[in-house]
Amino acid sequence: MNIAYDLDGVFFDQEAFQFKKGIKYFKKQYIRQYYNNHGIKLRKSNIQVLDLATGRAFNSKKEIDFSKPYITMNSKGYNIKEVFMCSDKEQEKFWYKNMLPYALFAPFREDAVRIDKQLHEEGNKNFINSARAKADEDSLIGVIQRGIVIFRFKLRRIPYEKMVFCSYKDDQVIEAKVKACNDNNIDISIEDHKDIAVAIKNKTKAISLLFATRNNAEMENTDIPRYTNFSQLYYGIRKIQEKEKFKVLSREEKSKMTPLERENYYKAYREHLKNHVYNEKIIRKREKRLMRLIKYGKWLFDAFFKYEVIHPERIPKEKGITIAINHRSLADIPIAMSVFGPRPYHPMLKAEFLGTIWGRFFNSLGCNFVIREDKSSRELTREMSIQNILMGSDIILCPESTRNKTDRLLLDFSYGAVSISQNSGGPLYFCAIYKHKEYPKRVIDVVEKPLKVSEHDNLEEANKIFYNQALELLEGCKKYAEEKIREINEQKNANKKVKKLLPNK
Incomplete structure (x- = not known):
């Protein structure tokens, strides 16, 4: 099968990086602005972070004290602009400061390298469909961005058939990803952006999967499965590839069976799971x-x-x-x-x-x-x-x-x-x-x-x-x-x- 992975959000945890670095960055901005307005220099530890997605402090159940300094964010946003509700210019300034550290040192997700190699050894072809900022451009920055990705993959000996660097611009990224899937005859696509995943499902032959993030949490209970880690993702991919699929019945369907049919169903289900142990x-x-x-x-x-x-x-x-x-x-x-x-x-x-x-x-x-x-x-x-x-x-x-x-x-x-x-x-x-x-x-x-x-x-x-x-x-x-x-x-x-x-x- 041809399997396409997004880079930022799937192979790398871009969401966690944005939260960590973004909070530091915008706290500094707030401190500078507060000093200019009030002549008082605040400490970072004195600034609260209000998460609009929960109405509480970020990553906490504590309530915000609105009488004290705080910055706001939306943990269900996708990029820096959506998470910290800033301008395009501010988003660019953030990434000019943080892109190299992210590109060079952001760790691969746990098991990402191993699973990629394992799927390759099992006869699958792995593609990278990335919309990393500037990586699709012919500029010096574009060359550096592509070069870093290729260098890191070569360094870890991660096999891939092809890397496709799509446009990162909001009005072009979805169609660019859809085109990459169609051009490369992709069978399974793994994304973290919910809108891209939906578009790939509707406009290509690929089976669309999501790597679970806060941004795509609203995709719960839809027909696009979400996976929490690469071990689960591998299990899901192998289930898609199974030649002899087993239909798991609902409680209501099982209740309509005769006792003998029910016994045979559970026996067959257990036998199926025993015969399809992965990893x-x-x-x-x-x-x-x-x-x-x-x-x-x-x-x-x-x-x-x-x-x-x-x-x-x-x-x-x-x-x-x-x-x-x-x-x-x-x-x-x-x-x-x-x-x-x-x-x-x-x-x-x-x-x-x-x-x-x-x-x-x-x-x-x-x-x-x-x-x-x-x-x-x-x-x-x-x-x-x-x-x-x-x-x-x-x-x-x-x-x-x-x-x-x-x-x-x-x-x-x-x-x-x-x-x-x-x-x-x-x-x-x-x-x-x-x-x-x-x-x-x-x-x-x-x-x-x-x-x-x-x-x-x-x-x-x-x-x-x-x-x-x-x-x-x-x-x-x-x-x-x-x-x-x-x-x-x-x-x-x-x-x-x-x-x-x-x-x-």
């Missing part, structure tokens, strides 16, 4: 990496996060299971991994983690990332998780789908955990993690008998049973912690009485 070598390598981290880091982790397991004998030894936990802290998944010990885990994390400093690290450990609001992302991540279980690996997830910051012991569950159990045929374990503010240790318990959702079970009913099972386990942990606190207080009181009875020296 098994990389998957196993990352599992081993995480297992080593747990094995050698457990003693240090446990020193900081103390916990007590009520029934350690319930910790399962079987493989190919789903471990569900309640979620109140960022430490919950690491705690569960410490409790269950070194195993081939694939934690399920929200895709927002990829945009943090921990993104590459989590990706290198084999985590499965999901955009919770995007149906296609949920379906893809669920299928990858089911496949992991069928390979004998374990999944860790939080069925509450978000951190519980309420007074409720447990939030409502999504259907992800029970759906994975039903589709994989694997057992579903709940691990309760309870922290009482007066008890120094987290109290942990594992369900005595795992839930196994059969092919014929109703998911709504199974989810209710699972929720009640989890709630009962958490209530038991709470009761255990309260009993321990009572014992500690009684011991303290007893010690005080003994001290009073002892004669003074």
Whole structure:
């Protein structure tokens, strides 16, 4: 197949670069302007950043104090002009200052180089369809821009069939990208710009895919799939290339089947996933990496996060299971991994983690990332998780789908955990993690008998049973912690009485 990649936004994380450098740049502008108007020199740290996309501080849930200095941005914009709502001239000034550092040193996305090489080795032809600024011009800047891209690809020995540098101008870029796809007989196109992706889908024969960014977040639940990282993108491309495709049915469609038809459907689905494992070598390598981290880091982790397991004998030894936990802290998944010990885990994390400093690290450990609001992302991540279980690996997830910051012991569950159990045929374990503010240790318990959702079970009913099972386990942990606190207080009181009875020296 002929596969075309955009450069900035797909191979390189232009969005993150623009946020980081743009905030610094426009804070400097604000400081200069504020000094000219008021004669007061501000510090960068004193300037807030209001994100109009959320109405709060950028990358934070904090509210903006409008009585103090702030700059505005729109994190759902595409380029500097849209993100920081500046003029074309200001955008050019920004890029004249930052283009060389970006072009020379912006890192390739995690797995981008490996996946490109792998697809090439599998017989695909890789094309670069880029609208990098000035790169299409015959000027000296154009020569430098093209030269840097070619140099970086040659340096990393990244194979490509052809590089096409399209016009970067707003009124020309879409048609230029469409023309590049048609001229090169492109079968699959990967973009980050939503309008370009839609145009390619409508005006070419290419299957249009999106690399998930904030700018294309509104494309959730459309017929153009979005991928959070290159591992998922590779999985998606391989699914497109499958000669024997398997039609995944909806819950409504499966409910109309006879029991025998349903059994045969799940059997065929599991067999299909077993026979279409992509990148098994990389998957196993990352599992081993995480297992080593747990094995050698457990003693240090446990020193900081103390916990007590009520029934350690319930910790399962079987493989190919789903471990569900309640979620109140960022430490919950690491705690569960410490409790269950070194195993081939694939934690399920929200895709927002990829945009943090921990993104590459989590990706290198084999985590499965999901955009919770995007149906296609949920379906893809669920299928990858089911496949992991069928390979004998374990999944860790939080069925509450978000951190519980309420007074409720447990939030409502999504259907992800029970759906994975039903589709994989694997057992579903709940691990309760309870922290009482007066008890120094987290109290942990594992369900005595795992839930196994059969092919014929109703998911709504199974989810209710699972929720009640989890709630009962958490209530038991709470009761255990309260009993321990009572014992500690009684011991303290007893010690005080003994001290009073002892004669003074």
